[in-house]
Amino acid sequence: EADIYQTPRYLVIGTGKKITLECSQTMGHDKMYWYQQDPGMELHLIHYSYGVNSTEKGDLSSESTVSRIRTEHFPLTLESARPSHTSQYLCASSEYTNTGELFFGEGSRLTVL
Amino acid sequence: AQSVTQLDSHVSVSEGALVLLRCNYSSSVPPYLFWYVQYPNQGLQLLLKYTSAATLVKGINGFEAEFKKSETSFHLTKPSAHMSDAAEYFCVVSGAGTYKYIFGTGTRLKVLA
Numbered sequence A: 001e002a003d004i005y006q007t008p009r010y011l012v013i014g015t016g017k018k019i020t021l022e023c024s025q026t027m028g029h030d031k032m033y034w035y036q037q038d039p040g041m042e043l044h045l046i047h048y049s050y051g052v053n054s055t056e057k058g059d060l061s062s063e064s065t066v067s068r069i070r071t072e073h074f075p076l077t078l079e080s081a082r083p084s085h086t087s088q089y090l091c092a093s094s095e096y097t098n099t100g101e102l103f104f105g106e107g108s109r110l111t112v113l
Numbered sequence B: 001a002q003s004v005t006q007l008d009s010h011v012s013v014s015e016g017a018l019v020l021l022r023c024n025y026s027s028s029v030p031p032y033l034f035w036y037v038q039y040p041n042q043g044l045q046l047l048l049k050y051t052s053a054a055t056l057v058k059g060i061n062g063f064e065a066e067f068k069k070s071e072t073s074f075h076l077t078k079p080s081a082h083m084s085d086a087a088e089y090f091c092v093v094s095g096a097g098t099y100k101y102i103f104g105t106g107t108r109l110k111v112l113a
Helices: none
Strands: A004-007 A010-013 A019-025 A031-037 A043-051 A054-057 A076-078 A087-094 A108-112 B002-006 B010-014 B019-021 B023-027 B031-038 B044-050 B056-058 B064-068 B073-078 B087-095 B107-112
Touching: A004 A087, A010 A019, A019 A031, A019 A087, A019 A108, B002 B087, B010 B019, B019 B107, B023 B031, B023 B087, B031 B064, B031 B073, B044 B056, B044 B064, B044 B073, B073 B087
Parallel strands: A010 A108, B010 B107
Antiparallel strands: A004 A019, A019 A076, A031 A043, A031 A087, A043 A054, A087 A108, B002 B023, B019 B073, B023 B073, B031 B044, B031 B087, B056 B064, B064 B073, B087 B107
16 A cells, blocks of 8 residues: 555635645655646646655646655645646655656545636 | 557446457657556556566456567456456556656546446
């Protein structure tokens, strides 16, 4: 069982609100990732991190930002949520790049009204 | 560059029948290939992975996949479907020298009683 946790699991908020999606892992993995997944669709990488103080944008442009101050913690923030941000956000971590298994959290489903 | 194509968006089988989920990949470097399963409202879980060892890879829950370089395929099979296999399945490709995991569009497996 993967030791990676996301909160909240479900969030419904109004337009313009600031939100932070939390992601924590207890496996000591350096690599962490945020994916965005619309219903019935593939995953798109929006942010990744190779370690503390290292963050990069992924392939899908996103208005969200991330930080990596501690190895185990990789929060995602939206300063002003809009309906177009409605989606599922999946956090993952891995021990190795490319060859290692990605461990996923259960996801945070965001609905912006 | 790498890409992955899942040839069927939906597959329906009867309980006890063979499951075949098809995946073709393209990669300019030796690929690493993965199959993940996603149950409703959950994150993704690794079924199996190919990392250049044996071409026939056995995974969890009775699934296996065969890496065929000549056909650039990595199809997922299970001899006998169970109702609990109903889920979304993702084929994923990665490769040496890149941080990316490229996800297919997914195949939704339905198991009929």
